[in-house]
Amino acid sequence: MGKLYLVPTPIGNLEDITLRAIRILKEVDLILAEDTRTSGKLLQHFDIATQMHSHHMHNEHRSIANLISKLKAGATLALISDAGTPAISDPGFLLTRACLENDIAVECLPGPTAFVPALVNSGLPNDKFVFEGFLPVKKGRQTRLKLLAEETRTIIFYESPHKLLKTLANFVEYFGADRPISVSRELTKLYEETVRGTAAEVLNYYTEKPPKGEIVIVVGGKK
Template sequence: MLYIVPTPIGNLADMTFRAIDVLKSVDLILAEDTRTSGVLLNHYQVQKPVSPYHQHNEHKIVVHLAEQMLAGKTIALLTDAGTPGISDPAFLLVRECVKHDIKVECLPGATAFVPALVNSGLPITSFCFEGFLPLKKGRQTFLKKMALEERTMVFYESPMRLVKTLNDFIQYFGTDRQCCVSRELTKKFEENKRGSLQEVYDHFNAKTVKGEIVIVVDGKN
């Protein structure tokens, strides 16, 4: 079978007891980055074979992995942080397992957009998660579509592109649209900056931005 195992988004103490037990029980652990996952596995004294599984090799090995599970192996899939499949590889492997009636179990656990959304102060009864914006092709079309979205919107962004993305939001959503930018969630220097798009843009444009970023933007009223 296949276990989808969420991992902490910053604070190692957010690993669940169940996730640790699963990792210690499987035959093989797949990791987006074996070095990053190695820190977590060493911390919890998990000693199991680890193989890389990421966007550059998943198409090549997904069938082989399914064959291993059909032969009796139990595999766990990790990402660098958070839940595999949420803006990280998992879909192809899960689909292959479903195709061959291989049992798949996704453990509950950390996902960066959930705490960012909840603590944003914006409406969360209905929302849409969009992940990373298109970098070039289709970006303008995407932003025009999102400008009409009435639900709260959640995006991921890199620290290097945060200011540019906030500026794009201002152009398409307006300066007064409310938002919240969360970075370094669960870590020592966690920051949640709330306000209008213009206020949040000015804040981050005046500093060096570090850490993983979640942007929550109010929908069109």
């Protein structure tokens, strides 16, 4: 019986990969990558010659049976996403569940995850928090926001730059203009930035300065 490794990869700064992650990626029989072009640059940088197969949200349902067969035959596989820890708003859950249902060992390495540094440097309470990932784009969005307006724990969201203003405006509407918010973008990269303030203040800031890059929003819970 083989084994599945879940291997976090840097969210920007290549120095954030671990020595163990590099070793595992060199030793496994096959690397499952969300985008082989993106991951190819990472593997080339660290002289990793292991074969890659594409494994993403559009094909993971179809490919799982074949991957389980490989693992049962003794293959070792590593799953990586474009950036960060697999299964955190990226593919990984379905294959992990299938492995466990088939008594195949799964090991997750510690490593980069965007929401952790965003939460820690937000200055908002981090003893209790809830991770929401991406809000629904249309259906269910209003219902979710109304529910989260009553959440007393710190709330963490992922967002794309072209939807940030809409989301911040929603927070002003549903959470209140004075709700404390921290927006981190381009974490670990050259132009890393964290903007902290009330929902209204942060909305005004990004209205005047359109955002770029990957974004994590940390929202204080209801008092």
